[in-house]
Amino acid sequence: MFAALILGVAAAFVGLPDNAFTATLYQFLQTLQDAVPLMVALSIDVMLRPLALREVGLALLLVALVKLTLEPFLVAELASTEHIDGLGREVLLIEAAMPSGSIAALLAARYGCDAAFASGLAVVTYGLSLVTAPLAVYLLGR
Numbered sequence: 004m005f006a007a008l009i010l011g012v013a014a015a016f017v018g019l020p021d022n023a024f025t026a027t028l029y030q031f032l033q034t035l036q037d038a039v040p041l042m043v044a045l046s047i048d049v050m051l052r053p054l055a056l057r058e059v060g061l062a063l064l065l066v067a068l069v070k071l072t073l074e075p076f077l078v079a080e081l082a083s084t085e086h087i088d089g090l091g092r093e094v095l096l097i098e099a100a101m102p103s104g105s106i107a108a109l110l111a112a113r114y115g116c117d118a119a120f121a122s123g124l125a126v127v128t129y130g131l132s133l134v135t136a137p138l139a140v141y142l143l144g145r
Contacts, residue, residue, distance in 0.1 A: 043105045043106070044105070054119065054123045059120060059123065063123065063124065066103065066124050066128065067127060070103055070128055071102070071135040071136075072139075075100045075135075075139035075143055076143065077099075078095050078096060078098075079139075079143035079144075082095055082096075093140060096140050096143055096144055097140055099139070100132065100135060100136035100140065101132065101136065102125065102129045102132040102136075103128040104125070105125045107125060108121040108125050
């Protein structure tokens with residue numbers, strides 16, 4: 004959608020004709036965009052390996068604690084300090100409660116870091132965020 008939106012804005016300024024070619028190009032870009040989340044998920048799946056919970060359990064717990072609980076709390080406090088209410092506060096809380104990005108695992112693999120550990124962190128925070136994100140918005144969004 005983002006690529007199609009950029010192309011649409013460019014077409015409006017440049018004056019691209021609305022014909023079969025541009026419609027096909029829009030559809031192609033939309034298809035590419037729709038495939039990106041699947042490709043990222045498959046990339047993370049390939050990097051996953053069994054992690055010894057004794058070795059990484061504490062790190063997983065600390066990352067989940069900071070990212071999924073402490074960060075939304077700090078954002079809620081800063082929003083109150085800045086007098087941000089309503090929809091703006093909820094958007095900030097939702098963004099703060101989101102899990103660790105899967106792109107971190109891809110970057111870890113690209114630059115020779117422990118990609119399996121980064122993938123594990125992404126998977127764990129995604130799973131936990133199913134509970135913590137709605138809870139953070141409900142408790143802190145008032």
